[in-house]
Amino acid sequence: MLKVIRDLLRYDSRFRIAFILLTIVVVMIILSFISPYNPNKSFQVAMDTPPSFKHIFGTDSRGQDIFWWMTFAVRNSMIMGVITAAISRVISIIIGLTAGYQGGFLDRILMSVNDSFVILPLLPILILLGFLLRDKMNLFLLGVILGFFGWPYDARLIRSQVLSLKERSFTRTAVYSGTGGFWITMNEHLPFVLPIVFATTINNLLWSIGMEVTLSVLGLSDLTTPSIGTALFWANQHGALVSGVWWWIAAPTLVAIILFLGLYLLFSSINEYIDPRTRLRLIGG
């Protein structure tokens, strides 16, 4: 594992940049645990002061130090994103692998369900859910909901990969070696599918955090919990741009950019690394 990281650090510039960016993110998350300010309280510091040494991102109209508030925001957004990614990966892998390998009736049913989810207009539904669950909505719940909506595209992708893998000779060899369907999927097909899973995970993370931001900006999420989206919501509520408190908008935007870019570069470089074709070139194929 360490060797992998060392190789990537040395030879892949994307990974190096990603490493730096994500280190910043991780540091911020860690810092959230030792924040001198409570994110839920107001009027802790002077209001609307621009960025300075004392307050790196400045302060907002509620008397919060934006930097320390963002550390919580980052933490929460990441947690939510990870929940979504985890749930949707699991669902999409299970459905994609099963539909692809089993084929037939099961495949048709699963894909019908899949396609129904695909055509659902997600934003309106989330907005609706946002209204309905107003009080009970929190980031965790949002993560779970997005997880249950975020799998269809990827399931289809995985399924089509499995369909082509099924036709390859080594699948037949495995069949004639007496291996059952489940183990064929695990041992023969999954290694080819994993790069896709990684690639789609990044999409998924970005999508879910983006969704969260959208919902929060619209005021439909749990507005008391700090997150990148709620930061923007509150900034808008207080007319930050109009009153010249630009740093209140800039801070979450900057953090979002660091986060998104870091995640993208990370998965892009890891993805190339674990791609079977690259692995073959490495081993000397």
Place this chain on the structure above:
Amino acid sequence: MTLLSVNDLRAYYQTEVYGISRTVRAVDGVSFNLYPNEIYGVAGESSCGKTTLIKVISGNIKPPLKAYSGSVKYDFDGYEVDMMKISQEEMRRAVRWKEISYVMQGSMSVLNPVRKVIKTFEDIVETHQGIRDRKAFLEQTRMHINQLGLPAEVLDAYPHQLSGGMRQRLAIALATIFHPKLIIADEPTTALDVVVQRGVLQMLKNIQARSKNTVLLVTHDMAVHANVANRVMIMYAGRIAEEAPTEIIFKAPRHPYTRHLISSLPMIGVRETKTGLRGAPPNLANPPSGCRFHPRCPFAEEICRVEVPELITIEGQHRVACHLVKEGKL
């Protein structure tokens, strides 16, 4: 007069992946000549380097392939070309299709699948010569096709409507439209059925006999060489093992590899047990020292492990790279 003179050519593939750098010495010291009016066969198995050799000879050198040393010089009736120095522009303008043309395995790489065949002809002629009189061009193309024994109707068809054998023959027709001095045929019939293969190879022979140009035929199928080539060169692991007129290669080969190869070829009518060669062709990223065949050679001696055998002429046009043959032991 020598059409092509290749001298001590070395071409390697250099790759670097995550810090692991690998040099594949695909062509490692190859020297030979091509003369007008002959069919020259290049034989060899997988990873012998023949594909790389063709790439270098036809000016198709792209990274990670690099020609490190040696020379590739052409003499097209006075027009001299140094393949290592020529510009891509001159290649395109004067050499490709006009002096050297290419027939590959899989005709679809040259026939445009979405246009009628005649259009592909037009494209090529337009690019390399320009068409001033369209009627004359069509007439000439039809004549050319007919001369090759193909019905003129195929020009109006789309490639997918034609059989594999017909497409391959059209690829040959395309390759000969400017009557080039050298036609390089790289595994032209490998994927074709045996009856179709026969037709395609006959066409190639007829063309060569009529225009008296040179055909460089690359294939691993020895039986094809036996029926088509005048001289044959056997490549092994990036080097030439033996080169001789076809009759001699098959009837009196000297190099241990050639001898074993020839004796192991199955023939209809023969059921006596034949043996294959033990071992496998070497990995060209890490080839054996000295003579690259020595790990598999039943006659290998100490010198074979240490020194690279020179390709020497033992008689007339017969050259062999083997210490033991040189010393008269084989």
Place this chain on the structure above:
Amino acid sequence: MNTDNKLFDLQHAVVSFRIGGVLERTKLIAVNDVSFSLSSEKPEIFTLAGESGSGKTTLARLLLGDLEVTSGKVYFEGRDISEIRKPAEKKAFMKKVQPVFQNPFETFNPLRLVESYLFDTALNFGIARNRQEAADVVDDALRQVGLSLAEVTKRYPHELSGGQIQRISVARALIPQPRVILADEPVSMVDASLRMEIVNLFRKLRDEQRVTVIYITHDLATAYYISDRIAIMLRGFIVESGPVEEVLGNPMHPYTQLLKESVPEPEPRVKEAWAKNISLGATEVKEYSQIGCKFASRCPYVMDICRQVNPPDVQVNNRIAKCFLYTEHARQPEATEAQDAPVAQQ
């Protein structure tokens, strides 16, 4: 009726597919009225020879149980294989009928160690009870093909040559102690210098392990070298079959004659017959959908009846040819009932 001393027994097997899109569907008969049998008492090497589109690959899949017959019957050891549905029965069938595939570099997953398939086979078919025993079984099988576990262990497919992988593929097929090995073009993608090893191996399997080998190929030279019997396929039909020395030495069917003439020999004296100019079709003649004999459009001896009716199987001594030339039609053009010649050949 099927008798028990037959390993495989095909009776008028037909496999047809519907191909085409929504608006136009045509029927493609890939395997057409094929009958032959293999004895279970005497192992042999039986070759199915044919060009591309002959149906030999479809027939191979039929024999492996991948496809079902559209009509006719396929019996294995006396049992109709279309009745084999339960997983346990399928496994028992696979234990006895094993394949060797054409492309050595696709036969094994490039991301898995090659030996893992051999271990899987040994454990899944109950040949070994644990990994310890499996290691012995695997080593044994590898030795039978001229390799050993030590040479092959911890290696990925691309680290080995095509010839080595094919031998490992044969070793894997041998582990369940099958009765039949079905080798689909096993040497066409292997270097010429390594081919003989593998082809000789099949002889050894027949003689020492008493395994029947069904060898599918388009290469008549290797077919001649190792087969006992050969069946020549054209567009789904078996046009000629019999002992290989007779069929290839003295071909009866005009197609077999054409094939034999067209094979280039590795002998530089120009084979006159090969050099004789032949004409090739411009477009893919729709030989599949032709009525009557599929070779009629190219046959130098074609008669009217050839284009109207499928030729019958005519038995001449111990050979069968599907050709009107060997019926009374060659002498008097009168309609005869097409009769099916008896199938069993020893």
